Amino acid sequence: MKEEIMKTAIDPLTGEEFVPKRSNQKFASRKNQIRYNNLKAAEERQAKAKTRKILDSNRKVLQWVTGPNDEVERSMDFLKGAGLNFQYFTHKIKIQGVTWTCIDDYAFALINKNTFKIIKLNQ
Template identity: 50%
Template sequence: MDQIQDKLTGEPFTPARSDQKFATRENQIRYNNLKARKKRRAKAEIDRTLDANRNILKRLLEEQKEVVKSRDYLLGAGFHFGISTHKIEKNGKTWSCVYEYALMPLKDNRLLITKA
């Protein structure tokens, strides 16, 4: 079999298998860890914001089934309205969701918050 270059170090090696891309298992692990770290860093800011939003909604609901809060109240609590995980249609209304929590705009700049 011909020599190929290790994907991490670029060193030439002769693979033992046809699908082998790394000279050593340690190089493969290091390459995958670096790749995962790069992905985590790229998502970190949004993930932190989503986590903070979820914690705010969790704290507001506690054991209640639903709660109504003003947009200003949520902003004051640190909620970021620009980031959500998904949207759902429920009773003909569009709800913005942060993981398992759903928010639906009401009149007078208030929002109904519930578990989705």
């Protein structure tokens, strides 16, 4: 008689031991898998919340400053007074040799000592 050895696995959420029905099964139940992934996603959202809040605020400032225009020029003092935090941005791009600092779909670049040009991207 052949004895079949049952391999067991440990559920990452509950720590319970179970016999997987598939070779790639990691959780004892679908409910545990969903809960584990939701907790992991919530933890990631919470870690990014402070930064995202500042980025959202910066985007609102640039949106307000540009208004209906596709591009405007404003002084550094004006932008600081409006609440723009120059240390937080999403990415940088280079257009015709000029490096633009971007916050989502808005970009700004220093055009002289104290003046920035702000543009809407993807017009």
